[in-house]
Amino acid sequence: MFARIVGQSFARNPRRKLLTMAALVLGITVATATLTVALEVGDRMAREFRSLGANLLVTPESDTLPLEIGGVDYRPVDEGAYLQEADLGKLKTIFWRHNILGFTPFLDVPAYVSATGGATTLIGTWYDHEVAVPDGTTFKTGVSATHPWWKIQGRWFSDAANECVVGASLAAKYPGAIAIGKTIYVAQTEKSSDIRPLVVTGIVSTGDAEDNAILVPLSVAQGISNHPGQFRQLFVSALTKPADAFAERDPKSLTPTEYDRWFCSPYISSISYQIKQVIPGVDVRAIRRVAETEGRILSRVSTLLWIVTLAALIAAGLAVAATSAAAVLERRVEIGVMKAIGATNTSVTALFLTEHLTLALIGGAIGFFLGAGLARFLGASVFGTPASPRFILLPVVLGLAILVALIGGLIPLRRAARFDPAPILRGE
């Protein structure tokens, strides 16, 4: 009978409930949308900022100072320290391995290029290279992952072929000798007998020193410089948490519990620390400018979204309180009659509470799906791609809807339960 009373109340007396539900649906829609975007924003903005460049630079600890002029390293190939290509798979074994989105080794080699008739820098790197991970799996990475904004005309070289891509400025200087499809010849020096033919597959535009260089597969640069299996710099793109004061603490000064917490948080500092653990003898530097901007913006956007969520829920609660109060007044005779025929305060409260919970569940579910739609729209307009619905939020959102409905309905429901039936039934 209880379910029948509630069911008939919904079916035959829906007007006031629709108002309460509309308030809930609106509040939950906004809350779902902002929560979905808040969850999405962390991942998405981190990825967006990743596209501004890798956020960690790994170099040999005992390296000599680079002799860089115009972004090109003019150190002789025999000077300075090198890193081992064979160690790179270990990056995917650290605690935050899944946050390592990509890494690319670089080896700058001064070389003689036939087409330019002089010394030009060859930059050995990977475009889309398969790295063996010690656990037996493989990981594909390269500049495609760490430098996605580099623009290529034509196509990238194949990592295993004698191919190259030429920087846009360099190609523009030698329009006759360097073009897509042509073969250029490179050697360590003009007099070297080890001359390698490389087919130009693309012209790359990076807005940086690479525009004046020739990018070749890492193995080619290693062969020319006679440093097989070695490289000089490694750019790592890692998904990180915004840095705070705790992130900057020296791990040696932390208590064991603090150390665990620090180690298990994806701070740039803790990921750097973990990289050093698996590849000893390296220096890991955060590319601060990007990381700090990212942290600041992320935390501001996140705070703003939480405020909007809270405001939407408070507004919904107030609207629920107002419509519930009106509904209780409208139904006071019904409450009086129920009490006259034997209903206790508890049974009246239970009836109204069940109506509220039902409204919360229905309103919460509708709000969730509308909110998911709104999040898609917001995601599409802010980030360019729609935010996908997160069903993990559904129970959270339903819980919030129940909370809002109960808090909003608390005072009117208490009043309903305490109505004195005698004056109501007398028509006072």
Add this chain to the structure above:
Amino acid sequence: MAPLVQIENLRKEFANVRALDGVSFVVQAGEWIAIMGPSGSGKTTLINILGGLDTPTSGRAIVDGTDVARLDENGLARFRAEKIGFVFQQFHLVPYLTALENVMLAQYFHSTTDEGEAREALGRVGLTDRVEHLPGQLSGGEQQRVAVARALINHPKLILADEPTGNLDEANEGIVLKLLRELHAEGHTILMVTHAASIGQLADRRIDLAHGRLATEHAARRV
């Protein structure tokens, strides 16, 4: 045998208004009592106290051995469910429940529902073919008959009717009064508030109230 209703020096004050001022009387089981008097004489207040909808300021109102003044809120709810059957002037049916569901609502608050019994009760008041109708689809007389069926469904010791024909036309008034006569004949105890002397005369006894006091008490002429 102890009387079913025993009222001793009953007083009820609202703010500075004395609605009942030392009323005492007894009602034996099976009696039909008409409570009469002008507006504001305390009739409805008396009925409300006897039905556990209100509590007296002082005095005792004992119904079937229970002193209503001593019951707490839950006790009063239980008392109303088990011992009292109300019939109101405005019918007071729940608007979104059918005739059948309105009767079953009283069963639900009493103990458990029994649809067959509820249908029987509606058949008893001549509404077999109206059980699935909502109050808004029923005439005033039909709504009042649903209210009578609801009042009877839990076999109450006492039926309290507050102007039960006050909102009805003559034809429907006749139907409802006939029902009350039948109930009385079956042995039900009825306390009925009415303005109309003609209706008051149907009762075994008439209690007249004036300014919250017992004015006269006399046996009515049975018609």
